[in-house]
Amino acid sequence: MTALELISLVSQALFVGLFVVVVWAAYRRPSRSHLNTVLLFGSIAAVVTLARLSGWLGLDGRVVTGVSLTLLSVAPLAMVRLVDDFSGTPRWVQWAGVAAFLAVSGLAFATFGTELVLVELALLAWFLPVGGFAALAFGRAASRARGITRMRMAAVTLGALSFIGAIVVLLLGALLNIEMLETAGQVGALVAVLSFFLGFAPPAWVRQAWREPDLRRFLQSSIHLTGMADERTAVVQLQGAVADAFGATGAAIGLSDSSRGLLRYPGSGTGWDEYPEDAYIGGRAFSQQRRVIALDAAGEDPANAEVYRQNAAQTVIAAPITSDDRRLGVLTVYASREPIFVEDDLWLLELLANQTAVLLDARALSADASALKSREDAAQLKEEFLSAAAHDLRTPLTIVLGQAELLERRLARDPAAPIDFVSVKRIAREARRLRDLVGELLDVQRLEQGATVVNRLATDLRGVVGAVQQRLLDQGLDLKVVQPDAAVISSVDRKRVEQVLDNLVENALKYTSGGDMPELHLRSVGDEAQLSVVDHGVGIPRDEREQIFERFYRASNVQSITDTGMGLGLFICRRIVEAHGGRIWAEPTPGGGSTFKVAIPAEATVSPPAGPAAASWPIGTEAAADV
Amino acid sequence: MSEVRVLIVDDEPDIRATVSAMLEIEGYDVEEAANGADALHAVEQRAPDLILLDMRMPVLDGWGFARELRRRGHVMPIVVMTAARDAARWAGEIAASSFVSKPFGYDDLITAVESARPAG
Numbered sequence: 017m018t019a020l021e022l023i024s025l026v027s028q029a030l031f032v033g034l035f036v037v038v039v040w041a042a043y044r045r046p047s048r049s050h051l052n053t054v055l056l057f058g059s060i061a062a063v064v065t066l067a068r069l070s071g072w073l074g075l076d077g078r079v080v081t082g083v084s085l086t087l088l089s090v091a092p093l094a095m096v097r098l099v100d101d102f103s104g105t106p107r108w109v110q111w112a113g114v115a116a117f118l119a120v121s122g123l124a125f126a127t128f129g130t131e132l133v134l135v136e137l138a139l140l141a142w143f144l145p146v147g148g149f150a151a152l153a154f155g156r157a158a159s160r161a162r163g164i165t166r167m168r169m170a171a172v173t174l175g176a177l178s179f180i181g182a183i184v185v186l187l188l189g190a191l192l193n194i195e196m197l198e199t200a201g202q203v204g205a206l207v208a209v210l211s212f213f214l215g216f217a218p219p220a221w222v223r224q225a226w227r228e229p230d231l232r233r234f235l236q237s238s239i240h241l242t243g244m245a246d247e248r249t250a251v252v253q254l255q256g257a258v259a260d261a262f263g264a265t266g267a268a269i270g271l272s273d274s275s276r277g278l279l280r281y282p283g284s285g286t287g288w289d290e291y292p293e294d295a296y297i298g299g300r301a302f303s304q305q306r307r308v309i310a311l312d313a314a315g316e317d318p319a320n321a322e323v324y325r326q327n328a329a330q331t332v333i334a335a336p337i338t339s340d341d342r343r344l345g346v347l348t349v350y351a352s353r354e355p356i357f358v359e360d361d362l363w364l365l366e367l368l369a370n371q372t373a374v375l376l377d378a379r380a381l382s383a384d385a386s387a388l389k390s391r392e393d394a395a396q397l398k399e400e401f402l403s404a405a406a407h408d409l410r411t412p413l414t415i416v417l418g419q420a421e422l423l424e425r426r427l428a429r430d431p432a433a434p435i436d437f438v439s440v441k442r443i444a445r446e447a448r449r450l451r452d453l454v455g456e457l458l459d460v461q462r463l464e465q466g467a468t469v470v471n472r473l474a475t476d477l478r479g480v481v482g483a484v485q486q487r488l489l490d491q492g493l494d495l496k497v498v499q500p501d502a503a504v505i506s507s508v509d510r511k512r513v514e515q516v517l518d519n520l521v522e523n524a525l526k527y528t529s530g531g532d533m534p535e536l537h538l539r540s541v542g543d544e545a546q547l548s549v550v551d552h553g554v555g556i557p558r559d560e561r562e563q564i565f566e567r568f569y570r571a572s573n574v575q576s577i578t579d580t581g582m583g584l585g586l587f588i589c590r591r592i593v594e595a596h597g598g599r600i601w602a603e604p605t606p607g608g609g610s611t612f613k614v615a616i617p618a619e620a621t622v623s624p625p626a627g628p629a630a631a632s633w634p635i636g637t638e639a640a641a642d643v
Numbered sequence: 644m645s646e647v648r649v650l651i652v653d654d655e656p657d658i659r660a661t662v663s664a665m666l667e668i669e670g671y672d673v674e675e676a677a678n679g680a681d682a683l684h685a686v687e688q689r690a691p692d693l694i695l696l697d698m699r700m701p702v703l704d705g706w707g708f709a710r711e712l713r714r715r716g717h718v719m720p721i722v723v724m725t726a727a728r729d730a731a732r733w734a735g736e737i738a739a740s741s742f743v744s745k746p747f748g749y750d751d752l753i754t755a756v757e758s759a760r761p762a763g
Binding site (some may be wrong): 403406407408410411413414415416417418419421422425438439442445446 | 657668726744746748
């Protein structure tokens with residue numbers, strides 16, 4: 017046996033083997049594309065079998081050749097049909113294919129065994145354009161597909177090219193009697209059948225290698241979702257990763273709400289769409305806990321046919337997402353075309369459903385963990401809070417108690433003794449400090465319950481500023497105020513805003529030595545009212561400008577200043593300002609010191625209304641308009 | 644017999660004034676310092692018989708003061724007075740003779756000082 021004969025024998029055996037494999041696949045899952053592969057490889061297998069049999073049985077060569085050529089003319093038709101299955105072809109191409117097939121096989125029958133050259137020429141004319149068309153179409157399908165489908169389509173393309181090439185070369189060789197061409201044709205046929213094997217029936221290890229990148233990409237793009245706080249966003253991104261791994265039109269993940277018998281899908285906007293847990297093909301997969309393949313979704317679920325059409329979901333495949341025996345939900349993938357290699361897609365779907373289950377489980381675990389952590393944090397905060405509160409209350413309490421006991425002793429010894437005014441003043445001062453501390457504590461308590469800002473009324477902030485200024489004046493402190501002539505109206509809880517300003521001014525006084533008075537500015541900036549407390553005191557270290565608004569935080573450069581309070585003042589201010597929809601921040605004052613700025617939403621600057629209303633416009637109290 | 648001299652170290656002036664007044668009634672000779680550094684200075688000027696020491700103070704805190712005091716060879720007893728819950732532990736840390744927790748009253752203070760006061 018020559019090498020050429022060996023090659024020929026091997027490739028013929030492989031073609032027959034491939035035929036058996038595709039018949040088996042078509043038997044297990046009958047579909048149009050499976051039947052067309054049976055047609056393609058059936059015709060080739062029949063031709064090579066016939067050639068072998070005729071050699072052994074000594075059949076009439078001309079008859080065998082005639083039958084072979086007729087059978088061979090089926091192959092291009094099968095290819096045209098396969099191309100249609102994979103990527104769609106215009107209808108006229110299909111009809112032209114059928115017409116050409118009928119013409120070629122009719123010619124072969126009509127001239128049965130007599131006009132071989134004519135039939136061979138006709139076959140050549142039939143194979144060349146169809147082969148070229150099919151190879152091109154397979155190539156395009158490959159370039160559009162991804163992952164294993166892409167690799168398989170590439171193999172099919174190579175198979176089609178070498179098959180057509182082999183046939184053409186063999187026919188030319190026979191026509192022109194060139195032996196070289198016969199060798200080339202046999203080699204081409206071997207390449208073709210090997211490529212077809214890889215494309216239509218890849219061995220397990222090849223599939224494994226081809227699937228690996230898909231899986232890796234999915235894991236890479238989805239692993240960070242376990243830590244993502246928002247469940248809906250995480251699920252939407254997971255859907256994207258699934259669709260991407262498939263190269264599908266889209267994917268949907270439904271999460272089970274077993275207590276209500278619902279599946280919820282991320283809807284448009286920010287919410288969830290809820291459906292009964294057996295609705296749609298996904299619901300079918302969920303409630304039956306099995307994979308569902310609907311190549312024609314609209315046909316299989318006619319009740320929702322319109323929905324599938326609107327979403328270009330020709331084919332829907334779905335698999336339940338299950339972890340151990342817990343039904344977490346369902347993964348649905350839809351595509352505008354039938355999948356080329358359904359079994360690969362099903363395999364991938366199942367794998368991604370399992371991965372999704374792992375990710376959802378991980379999310380649930382990390383959510384549990386962070387809930388636990390925040391409970392612990394809250395407990396810790398409470399502990400710190402009580403400890404700090406107790407500590408800060410103890411010093412003034414010591415003074416009040418001690419001074420009161422001293423007075424008590426003195427009076428007990430000599431009821432007529434003059435009252436020690438210094439001692440009484442100390443008691444009063446420390447009692448006030450206690451009152452303020454308790455007030456801070458209660459404020460924080462109230463803030464925690466979210467009920468700080470209650471009485472919001474349209475108010476001229478100039479009145480608020482005036483009240484703060486007046487209070488300081490009563491203490492003999494002349495606060496410099498800069499404010500516009502026109503009213504600055506904002507909807508505020510007046511008492512709370514005064515509290516913020518009092519606190520900021522008090523801080524400014526506390527951290528300024530040398531009697532430099534702070535200034536209080538009010539102005540309108542766009543649709544905001546801006547209040548600034550400017551001091552020329554010790555200032556705030558740059559990297560602490562944010563932290564000072566945190567609970568219990570005391571700037572590092574003022575810890576040595578006595579009576580710094582509990583570190584709650586600015587925290588309370590921030591909460592109040594934020595409850596007004598505003599912002600508070602600290603800036604350095606040019607030339608030294610700090611400027612605290614508060615911006616809260618305000619009405620555009622207005623002049624005090626003219627006419628009768630002006631008389632009843634009490635500057636500094638609530639405007640007539642209730643908010 | 645000379646009076647027992649007590650040095651009060653606390654950054655809170657009203658605490659110092661209150662404690663001073665109490666100790667003076669009991670016949671102690673009293674001196675004040677606003678922080679650890681001032682207190683060291685005062686000790687060098689004229690060593691007291693007993694020191695009433697706040698722990699959390701600016702400039703030099705109670706721990707730093709006690710360490711430096713002992714390093715310089717002074718052995719007079721220390722009474723810790725603090726608002727922290729860890730008064731007993733802190734007193735142990737600096738080998739104080741006794742402690743008194745804020746808020747304290749007249750009798751609490753005097754008891755703590757008496758118990759730490761050197762014999763004689």
